[in-house]
Amino acid sequence: MSQAALHVLQTCPFCWKVRGLIEHLNLDVDEIQVNAMRTKRDLAFTDGWNKVPVFTDGEGEVVVDSTPIMNYIDEKYNNGTLSQDSGSERYDAMLAHIDEAWKRATIPILYGSLGAALSTTRRVSQMEKFGFISRRLYAWAGFPVMWGIIARKRVKKDGRTPKKLWHDLLTDFTSSFDGHAFFGGDQPNLVDFAAFGYMRSISPFKQFKLLEDHKSGMEWYNAMELQLK
């Protein structure tokens, strides 16, 4: 049996979802950083998926798409403990909501103003694997594209500041805990890890401070950090 591996981009929110689960379960998985400008080449073995994360289990199984990867890992290495409530309305609806609304909230907070977009793209260009020229091109040409086209449209359409949007998401999420520390109850479940991954993907960037004054959100986030080994 060869080594299990996770192909990632360092700043990809979907990769952070899987990474947190792997850390929590303390699994021996190699992290392979793909070249941000060469995902198609580096992920050619996926037969056309071409996105990260991709999990290979060392026995020939290639699993794509972050939530299915999390389910696969939980089933294979953890007896499905974290996803045992899967199939219930509460669990399924929240997981679908996280994968839609939290996913959509990452771009506005990272790129939703000119200053944010500039600092985010600089940081991304430091963290990701690029070629010499493409790193510089990305750092200086990437930000107006992300800011001007995608993020501004999204912020305008939503009507809330990115900070307010995140605070609303955190309030909704943590108020569904019924007095417990986690969505999963006294212990986190896979839904907690999915949400944690999206939020943690913002942690390398300075905009994370906009989330740090959400009291219940940070209590949950800090409790999730303690779940990592």
Ligand SMILES: N[C@@H](CCC(=O)N[C@@H](CS)C(=O)NCC(=O)O)C(=O)O
């Ligand atoms: N639904 C997928 C989305 C994955 C995704 O969009 N990954 C981005 C990075 S954040 C990617 O690999 N983009 C490269 C491309 O689309 O060529 C998941 O949850 O894993």
